[in-house]
Amino acid sequence: MYLTIISAILLLASVASGVVALQGRDPWARLLGYTLVSSKVTMLIIVLALATEHSFYLDIALVYIVLSYIGVLVLADYMVGQATAYAPEVGE
């Protein structure tokens, strides 16, 4: 019962983080919302692994962490390239 309530709160928190991602004014705010959602979902998977006593859920959490990490890195690199491609040289 306790873990069910915790899971419900984490699910609501991930939905609220999705609202942050949808309301973002620029791509960086949306990317911040994506990282918030992915960290909340990771917490939810870890709590569900405890509640159902299936240890392979932790493997899924591990894979999800690494995938979100790579996704954020690639998207940030791409967005920096887009923003600075045609800008004048600002120098060091």
Next chain:
Amino acid sequence: MNVIVGNVLIGLGTFLVVLGLFGVFRFKNFYLKLLAGSKIDTVALIVITAGVAVRSGVTWFSAKALLVLAILLLVNPVVSGVLAAGKRRSEGIPGSPAVDRIEEV
């Protein structure tokens, strides 16, 4: 005893998640949002994973949870740093992102 301590840690982590969301919705500046979100999320992930490890005792399950915690401690600060540095660089602010001049933010 393990169950009580684990439950308290998991509840504390969930409380921190709610606090971090409050900060993210309250701040308007991107860097302040990043501060509230990423810092609180890192702490909450550490506390929740430690609570799961404590609650399941000395088993392979808790070892796996601690492995997840180790990967999180490597990954989460890097993601926050990449977001802050990328936003700063895409705004065209010259210089290294490691230089801390607070009046520019």
